Amino acid sequence: MNRYHRQILLPQIGEKGQRALAASRVLLIGVGALGTVIADQLVRAGVGFLRIIDRDLVELTNLQRQMLFDESDAKQNLPKAIAAANRLRAVNSEVKLDPIIADVDAGNFEDFIEKSDLILDGTDNVATRYLINDVSVKHKIPWIYGAAVATEGRVMTILPGKTPCLRCVFPDAPSPGELPTCDTAGVLGSVSSVVASIQSVEAIKVLSGNAQAISQEMRVLDLWTNRLRAVSLDDARRTDCPCCGKHQYEFLKSNHTSITSLCGRDAIQIRGGRGRLDLDQLQQQLQKSGELTRTPYFLRIRLSDPKDVELTVFPDARTIVKGTTDAGRARAIFSRFIGD
Numbered sequence: 001m002n003r004y005h006r007q008i009l010l011p012q013i014g015e016k017g018q019r020a021l022a023a024s025r026v027l028l029i030g031v032g033a034l035g036t037v038i039a040d041q042l043v044r045a046g047v048g049f050l051r052i053i054d055r056d057l058v059e060l061t062n063l064q065r066q067m068l069f070d071e072s073d074a075k076q077n078l079p080k081a082i083a084a085a086n087r088l089r090a091v092n093s094e095v096k097l098d099p100i101i102a103d104v105d106a107g108n109f110e111d112f113i114e115k116s117d118l119i120l121d122g123t124d125n126v127a128t129r130y131l132i133n134d135v136s137v138k139h140k141i142p143w144i145y146g147a148a149v150a151t152e153g154r155v156m157t158i159l160p161g162k163t164p165c166l167r168c169v170f171p172d173a174p175s176p177g178e179l180p181t182c183d184t185a186g187v188l189g190s191v192s193s194v195v196a197s198i199q200s201v202e203a204i205k206v207l208s209g210n211a212q213a214i215s216q217e218m219r220v221l222d223l224w225t226n227r228l229r230a231v232s233l234d235d236a237r238r239t240d241c242p243c244c245g246k247h248q249y250e251f252l253k254s255n256h257t258s259i260t261s262l263c264g265r266d267a268i269q270i271r272g273g274r275g276r277l278d279l280d281q282l283q284q285q286l287q288k289s290g291e292l293t294r295t296p297y298f299l300r301i302r303l304s305d306p307k308d309v310e311l312t313v314f315p316d317a318r319t320i321v322k323g324t325t326d327a328g329r330a331r332a333i334f335s336r337f338i339g340d
């Protein structure tokens with residue numbers, strides 16, 4: 001029996017919808033709490049191609065809600081994109097997977113979108129969502145916004161040219177630190193799973209030729225107080241929207257800041273230029289500077305001096321400086337050991 005039998009039984013999907021799903025190409029940005037559930041559901045549903053982009057490594061604190069990972073992934077400190085693809089391949093070998101370890105930004109985003117039918121938001125930060133919105137509207141690729149913090153969640157589906165975009169509804173990105181995040185406010189795993197499930201159903205509608213069935217409202221839910229609200233988007237589309245009205249893609253044009261504070265993690269991420277790093281060469285250079293760990297995906301060094309700092313260097317020229325929240329100090333240590 002066909003593995004998609006139960007899904008094909010649905011009159012809304014049928015064999016035609018299933019064939020459309022199998023021919024679809026999906027881009028997932030971020031494979032954390034939302035992204036793992038989305039990826040799991042879409043791979044089981046039988047999308048044709050799934051590109052997964054994530055910059056992080058699996059940690060023990062992820063396991064409470066990031067459904068594709070287990071203790072051995074955390075112990076090995078595997079990149080999330082790789083650990084997710086390993087698991088997904090065992091779930092459905094018919095789906096073509098393309099895991100990429102990278103930090104999506106204004107400079108590289110458009111390199112990743114080729115032939116995507118849909119972009120899914122599995123990110124944990126607001127800046128990347130505004131970037132997804134710009135890319136979506138500019139290239140006319142639908143995207144599905146999802147967010148989960150504490151016991152609350154939100155979902156909205158954006159079809160460029162047809163529905164309001166994110167900036168029609170929230171014109172300006174909040175400044176860093178203005179909104180609570182999972183790192184500061186926590187999150188219930190069940191809440192992110194519900195949000196991701198709603199995103200996945202919206203995705204299946206768009207990809208199976210049922211875009212007319214998408215939600216015309218923004219869904220807002222609080223699973224603790226049992227409140228489910230639908231915010232009407234009827235009058236939300238604005239002709240003066242900087243993105244979908246005026247086509248000024250401000251987030252896509254903005255220079256990527258090379259220093260990012262990794263909220264709640266006592267770490268700073270520094271990106272040094274656009275090129276790639278030769279980790280073998282760097283390993284030679286750093287041999288006497290501390291305790292080295294090398295995996296196929298990164299080079300890590302616990303420095304002998306200063307003793308409280310650990311550097312994790314990725315081939316895409318990113319370094320995570322762990323042990324400080326002071327951007328200046330992180331920058332100085334980076335220059336000293338990795339160079340500019």
Ligand SMILES: [Zn+2]
Nearest residue numbers: 165168241244
């Ligand atoms: Zn707009």
